[in-house]
Amino acid sequence: MEEKNSLLNAKERSDHRLRKDRQFSYIYKKGKRKSTDNFTLYYIESKFNNYRIGYSISKKQGKAVKRNLLKRRLKEIVRTNNLPVKKFNFVLFARDGASELDFKQLESQVKNLFQKFYKEEKIEKSL
RNA sequence: UCAGUUAUGCAGACAAUCGCAUCGCAAGAUGAGGAAAGUCCGAGCAUCUAGAGAACAUGGUGCAGGCUAACGGCCUGUGGGGGCGACCCUAAGGAUAGUGCAACAGAAAUAAACCGCCAAAUUUUUGGUAAGGAUGGAAAGGUGGUGUAAGAGACCACCGAAAAGCUGGAGACAGCUUUUGCUCUGUAAACCCCACCUGAUGCAAGGAGAGAGGCAUUUGCGCGUUCUCUCGCGCCUCUUUAGCCGCUUGAGUUUGCAGGCAACUGCAAAACUAGAUAGAUGAUUGUCAAAUACAGAACUCGGCUUACAGCAUAACUGAUUGU
Protein backbone atom coordinates (compact mmCIF):
# COMPACT_ATOMS: atom_id res chain seq x y z
CA MET A 1 0.00 0.00 0.00
CA GLU A 2 2.78 2.36 0.96
CA GLU A 3 4.64 1.48 -2.18
CA LYS A 4 1.61 2.02 -4.39
CA ASN A 5 1.00 5.45 -2.97
CA SER A 6 4.55 6.53 -3.47
CA LEU A 7 4.32 5.36 -7.07
CA LEU A 8 1.11 7.20 -7.67
CA ASN A 9 2.54 10.34 -6.14
CA ALA A 10 5.88 10.05 -7.83
CA LYS A 11 5.19 13.08 -9.97
CA GLU A 12 3.58 15.03 -7.16
CA ARG A 13 5.58 17.46 -5.10
CA SER A 14 5.84 17.17 -1.35
CA ASP A 15 3.61 20.20 -0.70
CA HIS A 16 0.22 18.43 -1.11
CA ARG A 17 -1.07 20.95 -3.64
CA LEU A 18 -3.94 20.79 -6.06
CA ARG A 19 -2.94 22.30 -9.38
CA LYS A 20 -5.18 21.16 -12.20
CA ASP A 21 -8.30 22.94 -13.29
CA ARG A 22 -10.12 19.59 -13.57
CA GLN A 23 -9.44 18.81 -9.91
CA PHE A 24 -10.75 22.19 -8.81
CA SER A 25 -13.95 21.89 -10.84
CA TYR A 26 -14.54 18.38 -9.52
CA ILE A 27 -14.39 19.56 -5.89
CA TYR A 28 -16.55 22.61 -6.54
CA LYS A 29 -19.16 20.41 -8.20
CA LYS A 30 -19.19 17.31 -5.99
CA GLY A 31 -17.76 18.46 -2.67
CA LYS A 32 -19.31 19.77 0.53
CA ARG A 33 -18.58 23.21 1.87
CA LYS A 34 -18.27 25.25 5.04
CA SER A 35 -18.00 29.04 5.29
CA THR A 36 -16.90 31.90 7.48
CA ASP A 37 -17.17 35.64 6.73
CA ASN A 38 -14.32 35.76 4.24
CA PHE A 39 -13.61 32.16 3.31
CA THR A 40 -15.28 29.04 1.96
CA LEU A 41 -13.77 25.57 2.40
CA TYR A 42 -14.72 22.97 -0.20
CA TYR A 43 -13.77 19.37 0.61
CA ILE A 44 -14.29 15.82 -0.62
CA GLU A 45 -13.17 12.36 0.42
CA SER A 46 -10.29 10.81 -1.45
CA LYS A 47 -9.24 7.20 -1.88
CA PHE A 48 -5.58 7.93 -1.27
CA ASN A 49 -4.00 7.90 2.15
CA ASN A 50 -2.94 11.51 1.68
CA TYR A 51 -4.41 14.98 1.46
CA ARG A 52 -4.18 17.75 -1.10
CA ILE A 53 -5.25 21.39 -0.89
CA GLY A 54 -5.72 24.17 -3.41
CA TYR A 55 -6.10 27.89 -2.91
CA SER A 56 -8.41 30.10 -4.99
CA ILE A 57 -8.19 33.86 -4.92
CA SER A 58 -10.09 35.84 -7.52
CA LYS A 59 -8.93 38.98 -9.28
CA LYS A 60 -11.51 40.94 -7.29
CA GLN A 61 -9.25 40.55 -4.25
CA GLY A 62 -6.82 43.11 -5.65
CA LYS A 63 -3.72 43.37 -7.75
CA ALA A 64 -1.03 40.73 -8.07
CA VAL A 65 0.90 41.74 -4.95
CA LYS A 66 -2.15 41.51 -2.70
CA ARG A 67 -3.24 38.16 -4.10
CA ASN A 68 0.23 36.65 -3.81
CA LEU A 69 0.58 37.83 -0.22
CA LEU A 70 -2.78 36.40 0.74
CA LYS A 71 -1.95 33.03 -0.76
CA ARG A 72 1.43 32.86 0.98
CA ARG A 73 -0.17 33.65 4.30
CA LEU A 74 -2.83 31.00 3.80
CA LYS A 75 -0.19 28.43 2.91
CA GLU A 76 1.78 29.38 6.01
CA ILE A 77 -1.26 29.09 8.26
CA VAL A 78 -2.21 25.70 6.86
CA ARG A 79 1.36 24.42 7.20
CA THR A 80 2.19 25.63 10.71
CA ASN A 81 -1.09 24.45 12.21
CA ASN A 82 -1.15 21.17 10.29
CA LEU A 83 -4.85 21.67 9.54
CA PRO A 84 -5.75 19.21 6.73
CA VAL A 85 -6.53 15.55 7.32
CA LYS A 86 -5.50 12.55 5.23
CA LYS A 87 -7.98 10.96 2.82
CA PHE A 88 -9.49 14.35 1.99
CA ASN A 89 -8.97 16.95 -0.74
CA PHE A 90 -9.67 20.64 -0.07
CA VAL A 91 -10.09 23.97 -1.83
CA LEU A 92 -9.77 27.10 0.27
CA PHE A 93 -11.66 29.89 -1.49
CA ALA A 94 -11.08 33.51 -0.48
CA ARG A 95 -14.13 35.75 -0.70
CA ASP A 96 -14.43 39.56 -0.76
CA GLY A 97 -12.53 41.39 1.93
CA ALA A 98 -10.10 38.59 2.71
CA SER A 99 -7.09 40.50 1.44
CA GLU A 100 -7.80 43.35 3.89
CA LEU A 101 -7.31 41.14 6.98
CA ASP A 102 -4.02 40.90 8.88
CA PHE A 103 -2.22 37.64 9.65
CA LYS A 104 -3.81 36.98 13.07
CA GLN A 105 -7.35 37.55 11.82
CA LEU A 106 -6.67 35.22 8.90
CA GLU A 107 -5.29 32.54 11.22
CA SER A 108 -8.29 32.57 13.57
CA GLN A 109 -10.77 32.44 10.67
CA VAL A 110 -9.06 29.56 8.92
CA LYS A 111 -8.76 27.58 12.17
CA ASN A 112 -12.43 28.20 12.85
CA LEU A 113 -13.30 26.96 9.39
CA PHE A 114 -11.40 23.71 9.81
CA GLN A 115 -12.98 23.12 13.22
CA LYS A 116 -16.39 23.30 11.58
CA PHE A 117 -15.17 20.69 9.13
CA TYR A 118 -13.88 18.38 11.91
CA LYS A 119 -17.19 18.63 13.73
CA GLU A 120 -19.19 17.80 10.60
CA GLU A 121 -17.05 14.78 9.70
CA LYS A 122 -16.64 13.67 13.34
CA ILE A 123 -12.86 13.83 13.25
CA GLU A 124 -11.06 14.06 16.55
CA LYS A 125 -8.37 16.64 16.30
CA SER A 126 -7.31 19.39 18.66
CA LEU A 127 -5.74 22.68 17.69
C1' U B 1 16.18 83.31 6.96
C1' C B 2 11.96 82.67 3.74
C1' A B 3 10.00 81.48 -1.14
C1' G B 4 11.18 78.85 -5.50
C1' U B 5 13.66 76.25 -10.05
C1' U B 6 16.40 72.15 -11.98
C1' A B 7 19.00 67.56 -11.56
C1' U B 8 20.45 63.05 -9.09
C1' G B 9 20.24 58.96 -5.46
C1' C B 10 18.02 55.30 -1.79
C1' A B 11 13.42 52.01 -2.34
C1' G B 12 15.37 48.75 4.14
C1' A B 13 19.75 46.34 6.49
C1' C B 14 21.54 42.63 9.93
C1' A B 15 20.63 38.25 13.19
C1' A B 16 17.70 33.81 14.89
C1' U B 17 13.88 29.69 14.11
C1' C B 18 10.40 27.27 10.72
C1' G B 19 9.05 27.18 5.28
C1' C B 20 9.22 27.91 -0.70
C1' A B 21 11.65 27.79 -6.16
C1' U B 22 15.95 26.63 -9.46
C1' C B 23 20.73 24.24 -9.94
C1' G B 24 23.66 20.40 -7.56
C1' C B 25 25.14 13.24 -5.82
C1' A B 26 25.81 16.25 -1.60
C1' A B 27 27.61 20.29 1.18
C1' G B 28 25.66 24.45 -0.46
C1' A B 29 24.83 28.61 -3.97
C1' U B 30 21.32 31.90 -6.06
C1' G B 31 16.31 33.98 -6.05
C1' A B 32 11.45 40.24 -8.56
C1' G B 33 11.11 46.44 -9.99
C1' G B 34 12.19 51.68 -10.48
C1' A B 35 8.44 51.46 -12.39
C1' A B 36 8.55 44.27 -13.07
C1' A B 37 2.49 48.16 -14.29
C1' G B 38 -0.35 50.43 -18.70
C1' U B 39 0.51 47.71 -23.50
C1' C B 40 1.27 53.58 -26.23
C1' C B 41 5.63 53.28 -29.91
C1' G B 42 10.40 51.04 -31.87
C1' A B 43 13.42 46.56 -32.60
C1' G B 44 15.42 41.44 -32.02
C1' C B 45 13.44 36.46 -32.59
C1' A B 46 9.70 33.00 -34.83
C1' U B 47 6.01 31.54 -38.47
C1' C B 48 3.21 32.64 -42.89
C1' U B 49 7.30 27.86 -48.82
C1' A B 50 12.62 32.33 -50.96
C1' G B 51 14.26 37.16 -52.56
C1' A B 52 14.92 42.04 -55.46
C1' G B 53 12.73 46.34 -57.98
C1' A B 54 8.54 49.69 -59.64
C1' A B 55 3.53 51.61 -59.18
C1' C B 56 -0.89 51.76 -56.34
C1' A B 57 -3.44 50.90 -51.75
C1' U B 58 -3.36 50.99 -46.24
C1' G B 59 -1.60 53.12 -41.83
C1' G B 60 1.75 56.51 -39.57
C1' U B 61 5.23 60.77 -38.75
C1' G B 62 5.49 66.36 -39.49
C1' C B 63 10.27 73.47 -37.29
C1' A B 64 16.09 72.52 -38.19
C1' G B 65 20.51 69.78 -37.47
C1' G B 66 22.43 65.73 -34.93
C1' C B 67 22.33 60.85 -31.84
C1' U B 68 20.60 55.81 -32.23
C1' A B 69 19.98 48.95 -34.29
C1' A B 70 15.38 51.61 -34.71
C1' C B 71 11.58 54.98 -33.07
C1' G B 72 6.19 58.70 -32.53
C1' G B 73 12.46 58.49 -28.29
C1' C B 74 16.75 61.58 -26.83
C1' C B 75 20.24 65.99 -27.39
C1' U B 76 21.55 70.96 -29.13
C1' G B 77 19.23 74.89 -31.44
C1' U B 78 15.05 78.06 -34.20
C1' G B 79 10.05 80.29 -34.03
C1' G B 80 5.75 81.02 -30.60
C1' G B 81 3.72 81.34 -25.40
C1' G B 82 4.31 81.89 -19.76
C1' G B 83 7.26 83.62 -15.42
C1' C B 84 10.54 89.62 -11.85
C1' G B 85 14.01 85.47 -12.35
C1' A B 86 16.48 80.46 -12.10
C1' C B 87 13.57 78.14 -15.71
C1' C B 88 9.19 75.88 -17.92
C1' C B 89 5.48 74.66 -21.94
C1' U B 90 4.79 74.03 -27.29
C1' A B 91 1.08 67.83 -32.98
C1' A B 92 5.13 73.97 -34.81
C1' G B 93 4.87 71.78 -43.02
C1' G B 94 1.06 73.78 -46.70
C1' A B 95 -5.34 77.83 -46.35
C1' U B 96 -2.59 82.28 -53.72
C1' A B 97 -3.19 73.34 -55.76
C1' G B 98 -8.28 72.11 -55.24
C1' U B 99 -12.92 70.67 -52.53
C1' G B 100 -15.95 70.95 -48.16
C1' C B 101 -17.86 73.28 -43.61
C1' A B 102 -18.84 77.99 -40.70
C1' A B 103 -25.39 76.71 -36.50
C1' C B 104 -27.64 81.06 -34.00
C1' A B 105 -27.24 86.31 -34.25
C1' G B 106 -26.53 90.12 -37.89
C1' A B 107 -28.48 94.59 -43.27
C1' A B 108 -24.37 91.75 -45.03
C1' A B 109 -20.00 85.88 -43.67
C1' U B 110 -16.27 86.30 -48.62
C1' A B 111 -19.65 89.19 -49.75
C1' A B 112 -22.11 94.36 -48.22
C1' A B 113 -25.95 100.12 -47.26
C1' C B 114 -30.02 98.23 -41.51
C1' C B 115 -29.35 102.68 -38.57
C1' G B 116 -26.35 106.87 -39.19
C1' C B 117 -23.64 110.86 -42.14
C1' C B 118 -23.74 114.04 -46.84
C1' A B 119 -26.04 115.90 -51.46
C1' A B 120 -30.24 116.33 -54.69
C1' A B 121 -35.12 116.20 -55.48
C1' U B 122 -38.97 116.50 -52.43
C1' U B 123 -42.44 113.78 -48.70
C1' U B 124 -40.38 109.32 -49.45
C1' U B 125 -37.43 108.48 -53.28
C1' U B 126 -32.49 108.75 -55.93
C1' G B 127 -27.26 109.02 -55.52
C1' G B 128 -22.54 109.26 -52.58
C1' U B 129 -20.16 107.23 -48.17
C1' A B 130 -17.31 101.81 -44.59
C1' A B 131 -15.66 107.55 -39.95
C1' G B 132 -19.50 105.94 -36.00
C1' G B 133 -23.59 102.33 -34.03
C1' A B 134 -25.48 97.39 -33.56
C1' U B 135 -24.41 91.35 -34.37
C1' G B 136 -20.65 87.85 -34.21
C1' G B 137 -15.27 83.71 -32.84
C1' A B 138 -14.36 86.40 -37.46
C1' A B 139 -17.08 92.59 -40.76
C1' A B 140 -12.18 94.53 -46.18
C1' G B 141 -4.73 96.32 -41.81
C1' G B 142 -4.03 99.62 -36.77
C1' U B 143 -3.09 104.73 -34.43
C1' G B 144 -2.74 109.94 -35.38
C1' G B 145 -3.16 113.65 -39.08
C1' U B 146 -4.09 115.90 -44.18
C1' G B 147 -8.22 115.99 -47.04
C1' U B 148 -13.65 116.23 -48.29
C1' A B 149 -20.41 117.95 -49.33
C1' A B 150 -19.80 113.62 -46.15
C1' G B 151 -16.05 110.06 -46.48
C1' A B 152 -12.32 106.57 -48.00
C1' G B 153 -4.42 104.22 -48.10
C1' A B 154 -7.13 109.12 -51.80
C1' C B 155 -2.45 111.18 -49.46
C1' C B 156 1.42 111.58 -45.15
C1' A B 157 4.12 109.66 -40.43
C1' C B 158 4.90 105.46 -37.34
C1' C B 159 3.67 100.24 -36.49
C1' G B 160 2.16 95.76 -39.00
C1' A B 161 1.67 92.48 -43.74
C1' A B 162 3.31 90.38 -48.52
C1' A B 163 6.96 89.98 -52.44
C1' A B 164 11.95 90.68 -54.21
C1' G B 165 17.11 91.47 -53.21
C1' C B 166 21.56 91.56 -50.09
C1' U B 167 24.27 89.87 -45.64
C1' G B 168 25.08 86.06 -41.67
C1' G B 169 24.23 80.79 -40.50
C1' A B 170 25.14 73.67 -41.91
C1' G B 171 19.91 74.64 -41.45
C1' A B 172 15.27 76.06 -39.00
C1' C B 173 15.80 81.28 -39.21
C1' A B 174 17.64 86.27 -38.14
C1' G B 175 19.12 91.35 -39.66
C1' C B 176 18.99 95.21 -43.37
C1' U B 177 17.18 97.56 -48.02
C1' U B 178 13.58 98.34 -51.83
C1' U B 179 8.79 97.86 -53.81
C1' U B 180 3.69 96.85 -53.48
C1' G B 181 -1.21 97.17 -52.70
C1' C B 182 -2.90 97.54 -48.12
C1' U B 183 -6.10 93.34 -53.09
C1' C B 184 -6.10 87.94 -49.41
C1' U B 185 -11.71 85.50 -42.78
C1' G B 186 -11.18 80.86 -39.99
C1' U B 187 -10.72 75.55 -40.12
C1' A B 188 -6.00 70.62 -42.55
C1' A B 189 -6.47 66.81 -34.18
C1' A B 190 -12.23 68.14 -42.27
C1' C B 191 -11.05 65.70 -47.10
C1' C B 192 -6.58 66.76 -49.10
C1' C B 193 -1.37 68.41 -51.11
C1' C B 194 4.01 67.88 -50.10
C1' A B 195 8.24 65.10 -47.84
C1' C B 196 9.73 60.65 -45.39
C1' C B 197 8.58 55.72 -43.35
C1' U B 198 5.35 51.33 -43.83
C1' G B 199 3.81 43.01 -45.55
C1' A B 200 0.92 40.36 -41.64
C1' U B 201 0.72 37.80 -37.10
C1' G B 202 2.72 37.39 -32.00
C1' C B 203 6.32 32.70 -27.38
C1' A B 204 -1.33 30.94 -26.39
C1' A B 205 4.46 32.64 -31.98
C1' G B 206 6.49 28.32 -33.27
C1' G B 207 9.79 23.63 -33.29
C1' A B 208 10.88 18.45 -32.51
C1' G B 209 8.01 14.22 -31.92
C1' A B 210 3.06 11.68 -32.58
C1' G B 211 -1.65 11.04 -35.23
C1' A B 212 -6.11 11.56 -38.75
C1' G B 213 -8.38 12.93 -43.42
C1' G B 214 -8.84 14.88 -48.53
C1' C B 215 -6.99 16.20 -53.61
C1' A B 216 -3.65 15.02 -57.54
C1' U B 217 0.06 13.69 -61.64
C1' U B 218 1.39 18.74 -64.11
C1' U B 219 -1.26 21.88 -63.26
C1' G B 220 -1.08 24.40 -58.95
C1' C B 221 1.05 27.13 -54.81
C1' G B 222 4.52 30.73 -52.73
C1' C B 223 3.85 37.48 -47.26
C1' G B 224 -2.56 43.72 -49.34
C1' U B 225 -3.12 44.42 -55.14
C1' U B 226 -0.79 44.69 -60.13
C1' C B 227 3.59 44.30 -63.16
C1' U B 228 8.89 42.82 -64.12
C1' C B 229 13.08 39.70 -62.87
C1' U B 230 15.77 35.73 -60.28
C1' C B 231 13.95 31.22 -57.95
C1' G B 232 11.80 27.15 -55.01
C1' C B 233 8.29 23.16 -53.98
C1' G B 234 3.71 17.40 -54.69
C1' C B 235 -0.46 20.30 -52.56
C1' C B 236 -4.44 21.23 -48.88
C1' U B 237 -7.03 20.65 -44.07
C1' C B 238 -7.29 19.17 -39.00
C1' U B 239 -5.85 17.17 -33.89
C1' U B 240 -1.83 17.05 -30.09
C1' U B 241 -5.30 18.22 -22.97
C1' A B 242 0.24 15.70 -20.27
C1' G B 243 5.47 16.39 -21.08
C1' C B 244 10.15 18.31 -23.96
C1' C B 245 12.58 22.48 -26.67
C1' G B 246 11.78 27.80 -27.30
C1' C B 247 13.84 29.99 -21.72
C1' U B 248 17.82 33.37 -20.78
C1' U B 249 24.88 36.51 -21.79
C1' G B 250 22.64 40.87 -23.74
C1' A B 251 22.39 46.64 -30.02
C1' G B 252 23.47 44.51 -21.82
C1' U B 253 26.05 46.45 -16.81
C1' U B 254 30.03 48.91 -13.90
C1' U B 255 34.74 51.50 -13.69
C1' G B 256 38.71 54.17 -16.09
C1' C B 257 40.78 56.90 -20.31
C1' A B 258 39.87 59.61 -24.96
C1' G B 259 36.46 62.48 -28.46
C1' G B 260 31.95 65.62 -28.49
C1' C B 261 28.38 71.88 -25.90
C1' A B 262 25.18 67.49 -25.44
C1' A B 263 22.40 63.03 -26.76
C1' C B 264 26.19 59.60 -27.65
C1' U B 265 30.61 57.08 -29.51
C1' G B 266 35.52 54.48 -29.31
C1' C B 267 39.19 51.67 -26.47
C1' A B 268 40.64 48.84 -22.07
C1' A B 269 39.50 46.10 -17.73
C1' A B 270 36.16 43.69 -14.42
C1' A B 271 31.94 41.19 -12.82
C1' C B 272 27.79 38.33 -14.52
C1' U B 273 24.09 32.55 -11.98
C1' A B 274 15.21 34.43 -11.19
C1' G B 275 13.37 31.31 -15.30
C1' A B 276 8.25 29.70 -12.56
C1' U B 277 3.65 27.11 -15.22
C1' A B 278 -2.59 27.18 -9.61
C1' G B 279 2.88 30.20 -11.26
C1' A B 280 8.62 30.47 -6.26
C1' U B 281 10.38 35.67 -1.06
C1' G B 282 6.17 34.20 3.95
C1' A B 283 5.46 33.94 9.58
C1' U B 284 7.35 35.31 14.49
C1' U B 285 11.06 37.99 17.36
C1' G B 286 15.15 41.53 18.27
C1' U B 287 18.42 46.12 16.87
C1' C B 288 18.60 50.95 13.98
C1' A B 289 14.50 57.79 14.87
C1' A B 290 11.05 55.05 11.64
C1' A B 291 10.48 50.62 8.06
C1' U B 292 5.56 52.72 6.03
C1' A B 293 4.55 54.32 -0.48
C1' C B 294 3.47 52.52 -5.41
C1' A B 295 3.78 47.76 -6.39
C1' G B 296 5.27 41.00 -8.12
C1' A B 297 9.52 38.74 -13.70
C1' A B 298 6.17 35.12 -17.50
C1' C B 299 10.54 35.27 -24.79
C1' U B 300 14.20 39.50 -24.63
C1' C B 301 15.87 44.55 -25.24
C1' G B 302 15.39 50.50 -26.29
C1' G B 303 11.92 54.34 -25.02
C1' C B 304 7.22 56.76 -23.60
C1' U B 305 3.16 57.19 -20.13
C1' U B 306 1.02 56.50 -15.45
C1' A B 307 1.42 55.25 -9.72
C1' C B 308 4.58 56.34 -5.47
C1' A B 309 5.80 56.73 1.75
C1' G B 310 9.81 58.70 4.04
C1' C B 311 14.02 61.16 3.06
C1' A B 312 19.11 62.67 1.32
C1' U B 313 22.55 65.47 -1.90
C1' A B 314 24.16 69.21 -5.49
C1' A B 315 23.73 73.60 -8.52
C1' C B 316 21.02 77.93 -9.40
C1' U B 317 17.09 82.16 -8.88
C1' G B 318 14.19 86.01 -6.22
C1' A B 319 13.13 88.73 -1.67
C1' U B 320 14.60 90.46 3.20
C1' U B 321 18.35 91.49 6.94
C1' G B 322 23.53 92.15 8.26
C1' U B 323 28.68 93.14 6.74
Place this chain on the structure above:
RNA sequence: GCGAGCGUGGCGGAAUGGCAGACGCGCUUGUUUAAGGGGCAAGUGGGAAACCGUGUGGGUUCGACUCCCACCGCUCGCA
Protein backbone atom coordinates in the same frame (compact mmCIF):
# COMPACT_ATOMS: atom_id res chain seq x y z
C1' G C 1 0.74 36.98 -21.39
C1' C C 2 -1.32 38.75 -26.23
C1' G C 3 -5.34 40.87 -28.99
C1' A C 4 -10.29 43.36 -29.78
C1' G C 5 -14.46 46.26 -28.27
C1' C C 6 -17.62 49.34 -25.13
C1' G C 7 -18.84 53.59 -21.55
C1' U C 8 -25.14 59.06 -22.92
C1' G C 9 -31.64 59.99 -17.92
C1' G C 10 -33.90 54.81 -13.28
C1' C C 11 -33.18 50.78 -17.64
C1' G C 12 -32.51 49.72 -22.94
C1' G C 13 -30.91 52.85 -26.81
C1' A C 14 -30.59 57.29 -30.82
C1' A C 15 -28.02 61.80 -32.02
C1' U C 16 -23.62 65.18 -40.18
C1' G C 17 -18.78 69.19 -35.26
C1' G C 18 -24.18 73.51 -34.27
C1' C C 19 -30.76 73.90 -28.89
C1' A C 20 -27.81 67.05 -25.66
C1' G C 21 -31.03 63.32 -24.35
C1' A C 22 -34.90 61.12 -30.32
C1' C C 23 -37.59 56.50 -29.59
C1' G C 24 -39.15 52.50 -26.31
C1' C C 25 -39.76 50.70 -21.18
C1' G C 26 -40.44 52.49 -16.32
C1' C C 27 -42.04 56.33 -12.80
C1' U C 28 -45.16 60.75 -11.10
C1' U C 29 -49.67 63.75 -11.45
C1' G C 30 -54.51 64.52 -13.44
C1' U C 31 -58.77 62.27 -15.83
C1' U C 32 -62.09 58.13 -16.96
C1' U C 33 -64.01 53.73 -13.35
C1' A C 34 -67.77 51.72 -7.58
C1' A C 35 -62.48 49.99 -7.37
C1' G C 36 -58.28 47.73 -9.86
C1' G C 37 -56.44 47.04 -14.68
C1' G C 38 -56.56 49.39 -19.29
C1' G C 39 -57.27 54.03 -22.09
C1' C C 40 -56.48 59.45 -22.57
C1' A C 41 -53.62 64.11 -21.25
C1' A C 42 -49.37 66.38 -19.03
C1' G C 43 -44.64 65.85 -16.79
C1' U C 44 -39.91 63.24 -15.63
C1' G C 45 -30.89 64.65 -15.31
C1' G C 46 -28.83 67.69 -10.83
C1' G C 47 -29.25 72.56 -8.35
C1' A C 48 -32.77 77.75 -4.57
C1' A C 49 -30.20 80.17 -8.49
C1' A C 50 -25.85 81.17 -11.14
C1' C C 51 -24.66 77.26 -13.46
C1' C C 52 -23.11 72.07 -13.92
C1' G C 53 -24.20 67.56 -16.65
C1' U C 54 -22.35 62.18 -22.49
C1' G C 55 -16.59 57.37 -17.45
C1' U C 56 -12.17 61.09 -15.71
C1' G C 57 -8.44 64.93 -17.02
C1' G C 58 -6.24 67.81 -20.88
C1' G C 59 -5.99 69.65 -26.10
C1' U C 60 -7.80 71.24 -31.41
C1' U C 61 -12.09 74.42 -32.81
C1' C C 62 -16.03 80.38 -32.61
C1' G C 63 -18.40 75.77 -30.88
C1' A C 64 -16.90 68.68 -29.03
C1' C C 65 -21.29 62.86 -27.20
C1' U C 66 -18.75 63.44 -32.00
C1' C C 67 -11.85 64.95 -33.72
C1' C C 68 -6.75 64.12 -31.01
C1' C C 69 -3.80 62.58 -26.44
C1' A C 70 -3.42 60.40 -21.57
C1' C C 71 -5.85 57.77 -17.68
C1' C C 72 -10.10 54.84 -15.18
C1' G C 73 -13.77 51.03 -15.30
C1' C C 74 -16.28 46.99 -17.73
C1' U C 75 -16.92 43.08 -21.48
C1' C C 76 -15.26 39.53 -25.05
C1' G C 77 -11.65 36.35 -27.87
C1' C C 78 -6.95 33.29 -28.10
C1' A C 79 -5.34 26.87 -24.21
